[in-house]
Amino acid sequence: MFVAVNLLISLLRKRRRQGACAALALLCTAQLAAGASAAELTVLVGDELSAHAEFVQHLRASQEPGSRFELVRLSAGGAEAAQPVETASSEPERSANAGVRTRSLRTAPANAALTLAVGAPAARAALERPGQQPLVLAMLSRLDYESLRASSPALKRGDRRVGVLLRDPAMADQLALIGAVLPQKQRIGVVATLESEPLVRELQRAAQNGNPPWDIQVEYAPDARSLAGALRSVVPRSDALLVLPDLIGDSQAATLSVLHAGAGAGLPVFGASEGLVRSGGLAAAVSTPAQLAQQARLLGQKLASGAGSNGNPLVESAAPATVRVNVTVARGLGLRLPEERELTERLTVTR
Structure with a gap:
């Protein structure tokens, strides 16, 4: 009887260990998959307008868990200063302790998913920045866009997918x-x-x-x-x-x-x-800035899926x-x- 009980206990312990290993393997696989698919968003800001600050706030708040968010502020002279990278997380304490790094605006990592420039000064800087990743120019007036189209050869190169989100409705x-x-x-x-x-x-x-x-x-x-x-x-x-x-x-x-x-x-x-x-x-x-932030993300997804690959910017009015x-x-x-x-x-x- 005691032998039978001992055998039963041993069997249960073995199954628990196997279950734990399986769960750990699934967790590691999920983490690897999340890391492989985590989106990276680099946001350029060149002014202190309250509407632009609110726009960026909504972008940050809507980051998917596990994705990366980097805010780059431009000085008045156009110099770049990268801010700490934030890793979005469903757990606030993990997000608060996320790793921090800085990098130059002039170099973009190969796995960058999207660069988003907020306002006209940031749009000019983003167009001068080398790179192939999709680019969204957001919070521009129609006249801002027309000025960029007339003065920026980078907007006409056609070597990257560019989306333009106008701040005003059609x-x-x-x-x-x-x-x-x-x-x-x-x-x-x-x-x-x-x-x-x-x-x-x-x-x-x-x-x-x-x-x-x-x-x-x-x-x-x-x-x-x-x-x-x-x-x-x-x-x-x-x-x-x-x-x-x-x-x-x-x-x-x-x-x-x-x-x-x-x-x-x-x-x-x-x-x-x-x-x-x-x-x-x-x-x-x-x-509103909240609506525009949501639309900017959708525009970025369109670019990532191949829209705007004909060499012409994909222009959308606010909606x-x-x-x-x-x-x-x-x-x-x-x-x-x-x-x-x-x-x-x-x-x-x-x-």
């Missing part, structure tokens, strides 16, 4: 928002600068695809002193005003001039920034757009608008 989305808010109006007034021509062309193409087509009234203001005259000309011919994301839209003083002109004529003003809505615009189709509405302005104009969420859903459907 003009078609802006017109879709105006149509949802003012369904019976077709005349859209715009004051633009000479540098805004790419935006104007995009707006006019989107207007021609409208059903019915939109009537775009454009006046150009060569400088700030000409803005008042351009507004006096375009306001009487418009049902609403649209502020482009250009030198006028980026200038608080110029934007306020457009808002004052619209208020004086009883015209709603639309745009592409939450700041415009807070300052007296009726509504805007915008994209999805989120609608912001100034309820006080709507009430003053006698408009009853749908909720922001409903307007956002309409834009998603039309896209």
Whole structure:
């Protein structure tokens, strides 16, 4: 009896050891597989804009467990200083104790999965950097991209896959928002600068695809002193005003001039920034840094799967757009608008 019991105990111990070894082998295999497939993201930042900092924060927070995240900050003179590499982990204590290393921006490891540049200064530095890994240029305005395309030979080389994520929604989305808010109006007034021509062309193409087509009234203001005259000309011919994301839209003083002109004529003003809505615009189709960070990752995945291999950058406008509405302005104009969420859903459907 005792012999039988001893044999049974020995057998159970042997099976436990075999099970433990098998579990250890599976764990090692999983760790090796994770290490082999772990993605590496190198992020270049060349400024201190709050929107860019929030964008990077969302990128870091969305890293997959076991992946690597390296933040490289550029000095004002364009010099590179690599920050500690972070290894994303599902266990906070392991992430906090992750290995730290630094490396020069000028050399890229062979296993780097993606380089992502945030903003125009970082985009210029990234394009000058040698390497074959896919590159995403994010948080650029349309005019930033046009300037890079005209001045950077690296963008035209075609020896690497490049994606460009614009920070603003497409003009078609802006017109879709105006149509949802003012369904019976077709005349859209715009004051633009000479540098805004790419935006104007995009707006006019989107207007021609409208059903019915939109009537775009454009006046150009060569400088700030000409803005008042351009507004006096375009306001009487418009049902609403649209502020482009250009030198006028980026200038608080110029934007306020457009808002004052619209208020004086009883015209709603639309745009592409939450700041415009807070300052007296009726509504805007915008994209948050969190949405842009998610879209940047998806764009990087497209590049990794072979998109953009024809030598031309893969350019995307910001999507999805989120609608912001100034309820006080709507009430003053006698408009009853749908909720922001409903307007956002309409834009998603039309896209």
